[in-house]
Amino acid sequence: MDPARNPFRATLGATPPLLVGRNEAVQNFAFALDDGPGAHERISLIVGPRGIGKTVLLNAFEDTAEERGWFVISETATKGFVERIRSEIIRRLARQRSHLKGLGLSIFGVGGSVTWDSTSISEASYSLRNALDDYLAYKASLDRTTGQPASGVFITLDEMHHQRNDELIEFGATIQHLVRERKNIAVAMAGIPSAIKPLLSSQATASEAPNPITFLRRAERVELDRVSDEDVSLALEQPLAESVTTWTGRALETAVNACQGYPFMIQLVGQWAFREAQGRSITREAAERGADKARRKLGQLVHEPALADLSDVDRSFLVFMARDDGPTEIAALKARLDRSDSYVGNYRRRLIDAEMIVEVGRGRIDFALPYLREYLREHAASLVI
Ligand SMILES: Nc1ncnc2c1ncn2[C@@H]1O[C@H](COP(=O)(O)OP(=O)(O)OP(=O)(O)O)[C@@H](O)[C@H]1O
Ligand SMILES: [Mg+2]
Known part of the structure; x- marks a missing residue:
């Protein structure tokens, strides 16, 4: 470098x-790959607030799988993701057609494979299921x-x-x-x-047929949290090991404190x-x-978009919370808002699901993102209806 x-x-x-503080999650995933089919962590759901490191943990999982010779397909769950995965597999199979x-493989039974063009191989004649079956069979023969x-x-x-429910199903x-x-x-x-929550909590059908609800419910939930100050310190110091620039005096301590483990x-x-x-x-x-x-920067890149995704009432609820210097007592907030138990309970739940707040002990809540309190105070006038 x-x-x-x-x-x-x-x-x-x-x-x-x-990457600090994520060894255990990566290890567990690696064990699951090594343990063979059926290992629980082979289906994982990583959750946590914005900027906590979900995407980079996915990247680390991908590296772990690649090191072990796995084929990796990396997608986002935006519209059309099922089709994108299907076409990607067809493209990869096409490159290996002579092998x-x-x-x-069932791809030889569909007309379009003669030209090996994913657009002419229709979903109706060759589904994601068919594509994955073929790709897995090819991988097994290769191994x-x-x-x-x-x-x-x-x-x-x-x-x-x-995510789009129909595709996820x-x-x-x-x-x-x-x-x-x-x-x-x-x-x-x-x-x-x-967004996944409604699916998770909907009544699963009693039938034994595989269904996506069981799939999501059974997934190993990896709940990402902030990392320790020791880890923060390491993550700030080690990248400068080969640099001509160094932290001097108490600069590192100042920087670690500012990160709040996030x-x-x-x-x-x-x-x-x-840069300074x-x-x-x-x-x-x-x-x-x-x-x-x-x-x-955090305000622009995280707080502002996170708040924009919420309803006006959600935002007001947060602004009212921000009057406290630390965790908010639900009872005190209820009085402040002059609302019923169920009203406050409902918004509390919504904001927990949106990863904006967390429960800290009985009857107390706090912000999930650092410096959100300060941001809300600064922008209260434009945020409250
Ligand atoms: N464990 C870690 N150690 C050091 N830096 C990290 C760690 N995890 C994430 N980061 C850094 O934090 C930033 C945010 O990470 P990432 O994009 O993975 O978050 P995210 O949870 O996917 O956010 P979003 O919800 O917005 O998609 C990146 O700059 C990344 O390099
Ligand atoms: Mg991300």
Whole structure:
């Protein structure tokens, strides 16, 4: 690496120079791949607030799978994702067409495979299920011929909050079938659970048929939280190990405090403190200026869009909470809002599902994102109806 370059990656979705605090999650996933079909963590659902590191954990899972020889398909759950996965598999099979003879793949039974063009191979004649069956069969034969340990196909689906129920149902049912048949399939999904929640809580059908609700319910839930100050310190210091720039005096301590254990802040504070460096030293003053800049960026990149996704009443509820300097007592908030138990209970639940607030002990709630309180106070006038 260029020793003069700023190593921090303050971009959503960008893998950080050092990923901290996620070893256990990555390990558990790796064990599940090694344990063979049926291992619980082969179907995982990563949840947590914005900027906590869901996408980069998916990236780490992908690396783990690739190291073990798995085929990886990386998608977002936006409109058309089932079709995108299907076409991607057709494209990949097309590239290997000379190796597919004699495997009994169903793609040879559909007309379009002669031209190997995914648009002329219709969904009706060749579904996602067919495509995955073929791709898994090809992978198994490849592993047999190369003599490497059997591995399979790993699919990641990010941005589950943009998911479309009909597609998710189709996808879930397909994966459920493959899991039941003990195929070498693994899936990791990530998102904010508010949109998945209605599906999860709807009454599952009593029938034994695979259904997407069971699929999501059984998924291993990986709830991402803030990381420890020791980890923050490591994530700020280690990327500068080979750099000409260094943290001096109490600058590192100042920077760690500003992060509040929140992964996106690690990268923002690191990036801005580095830019504020005097020559080759990040002084304490530089770290302070960097932290200020980082907080403003956090407001633009996280707080503002997160609040924009909410209803007017949700936002007012948060502004009323922000009057407290620490966790809010539900009872006190009820009095402040002059509303009923059920009204407050309803909004409390909505905001927990949206990963905006968390429960901290009985009858108390707090903000899930750092500096949201300060942001709400600053912008209260434009946020309250
Ligand atoms: N464990 C970690 N250690 C260090 N930096 C991290 C860690 N996790 C995430 N980051 C950094 O935090 C930022 C946000 O990560 P990421 O985009 O994965 O969050 P997210 O949860 O997917 O957010 P969103 O809900 O907006 O999609 C990135 O800049 C990333 O490099
Ligand atoms: Mg993300």
